[in-house]
Amino acid sequence: QVQLQESGPGLVKPSQTLSLTCTVSGGSISSDNYFWSWIRQPAGKGLEWIGRIYKNGDTRYSPSLGDRVTMSLDTSKNKLSLRLTSVTAADTAIYYCSRSGDRYYFDYWGQGTLVTVSS
Amino acid sequence: EIVMTQSPATMSVSPGERAILSCRASQRINSYLAWYQQRPGQTPRLLIYGASTRASGVPARFSGGGSGTEFTLTISSLQSEDFAVYYCQHYFNWPLTFGGGTRVEIK
Numbered sequence A: 001q002v003q004l005q006e007s008g009p010g011l012v013k014p015s016q017t018l019s020l021t022c023t024v025s026g027g028s029i030s031s032d033n034y035f036w037s038w039i040r041q042p043a044g045k046g047l048e049w050i051g052r053i054y055k056n057g058d059t060r061y062s063p064s065l066g067d068r069v070t071m072s073l074d075t076s077k078n079k080l081s082l083r084l085t086s087v088t089a090a091d092t093a094i095y096y097c098s099r100s101g102d103r104y105y106f107d108y109w110g111q112g113t114l115v116t117v118s119s
Numbered sequence B: 001e002i003v004m005t006q007s008p009a010t011m012s013v014s015p016g017e018r019a020i021l022s023c024r025a026s027q028r029i030n031s032y033l034a035w036y037q038q039r040p041g042q043t044p045r046l047l048i049y050g051a052s053t054r055a056s057g058v059p060a061r062f063s064g065g066g067s068g069t070e071f072t073l074t075i076s077s078l079q080s081e082d083f084a085v086y087y088c089q090h091y092f093n094w095p096l097t098f099g100g101g102t103r104v105e106i107k
Helices: A061-068
Strands: A001-008 A018-025 A035-041 A050-052 A057-062 A067-076 A079-084 A091-102 A106-109 A113-117 B002-007 B010-013 B021-026 B033-038 B043-051 B062-068 B069-073 B085-090 B104-105
Touching: A001 A050, A001 A091, A001 A106, A018 A035, A018 A091, A018 A113, A035 A067, A035 A106, A035 B021, A050 A061, A050 A067, A050 A091, A061 A067, A079 A091, A079 B069, B002 B085, B010 B021, B021 B085, B021 B104, B033 B062, B033 B104, B043 B062, B069 B085
Parallel strands: B010 B104
Antiparallel strands: A001 A018, A018 A079, A035 A050, A035 A091, A050 A057, A067 A079, A091 A106, A091 A113, B002 B021, B021 B069, B033 B043, B033 B085, B062 B069, B085 B104
16 A cells, blocks of 8 residues: 655745655555656645656646746655745645556545745 | 636535536546545545546445546435545646535535
């Protein structure tokens, strides 16, 4: 059973960089044909896909976040990471990491971590 | 970007009744559509993919239909655990996008 667990600071100041990690257990992030995404959800609102990364480092990002987002992998630790620069209050949300196959629907999700952007 | 529009935003249904939720895509997405359930305080759970294929462990009372731009999720007989928010998501192209959700509440 694949499990994902997000971690990182719960509070980030405006204009700073949000950094989160997702630890994967019960499966390898280096497996063929599995892709790893970050998805966020502001309180009481809907879901927004942020981007995805494959085991070879290939990434796809949502254009809505422009060049503020970077995703990376640490295959030795079976972890993926998210960096979001120049954050504002609009980036306050629960951030989820999730797995998909090469048909990009999400079959495993982490529990999510709340990140608040505030001074 | 493909815009996914769900309707209604909220529906009130009595236990045991049927609920039909709608999802519309702003352009054709063939059958590249998934549905998720999110109970209060919980993580989204995959229900349906390929517009009509139930994910592992999903009860048969959930069924998905449609193709192209119009899709439905039908819950044939609502159980107490089905009162939740439901989201559709396309995976036809980039970026992946979700609908705004339909809240199914107890009448």
